Amino acid sequence: MKKINLEKVQEQLNYYIGEPAYLHLETTNGAYATHHNREAFNVGAFIRNTQITFNQAKISGDASNYRVGLKTEQGWVYAEGLREYHINEQAQLLLAGHDLQGRLLVTIELSKHPFDN
């Protein structure tokens, strides 16, 4: 993945506006947070291959913390802490944030077709 280029990502987000898209949204601090530190809590959530249609999409922020907001007819999808992006060979848009050891903290992904499995 490369460092986020705001214009390029915005262009990609625009491409998904107004038509059903498949969403993967996830945040995690791993399954061992409490194991390694009794005062930490395991926290995570993911949703995969949910179809959504949004009529507004924007990336905001700077290199230290980009945010993405997708406005749907009935609500919002939000992710923060994004710093890297990648468009893969299936033309899926992947946005993510990692910690200093390269571990995934947050990711939001959009695709015109379902994500594999």
Added chain:
Amino acid sequence: MAHKHVVVIFPHPDDEAFGAAGTIARFRAQGVPVTYLCGTLGEMGRNMGNPTFANRETLPQIRQEELVKACQVLDINLEQLGYRDKTLEFEPKRDVAKHLYSFLEKIKPTLVISYYPGYAVHPDHDAFGAAAIAAVELIEPSQRPEVWALAIKKDKEKDLGEPQIYYKITDTFEKKYQAIVAHKSQAAGILGGINQGPDQLDAIVKNKLSTETFYRWEF
């Protein structure tokens, strides 16, 4: 006792390397066949290599290749069960147990190694360990294999006492190390530190992972 066939049941590619590779290598050195029933592809792992080279969508294929390589290093048979990472605790235990039993029925192992339910930290570990024990319970008592359960929870000794099986894996350490680093996307992140060279990894594995212990499961 001399074992005829060992079946290892863990949910994630790399569980076998970190938890039991020294023991597995020891059995292989004695000529005992070992089959690994691996539950998932670790699709939801957060380690993406260090520096990062995987992403959420490429990780499954990368971990698939790493798993095959680790099994080649350990010279063991691999069966992949096709569950999804993080979801094992939500599958009906009975179904997973029957699935595992279908392999045990064919292989007829004399020893099964899995996680100790409730003492294995990760929900997938606990769920798959519980299903493995339920699978063995489907076998008639006189035919049942021995079960060694791996507990990794801190202070496990308070509840469980000292593990009955304890291996200092000096002789098979190199194999364990090679199996761990075969899981390239996971090894550096799990073992900690940034940009560590192979020498440092080797030291971490030696210090932290040079013993393997198991509890003998009482039915």
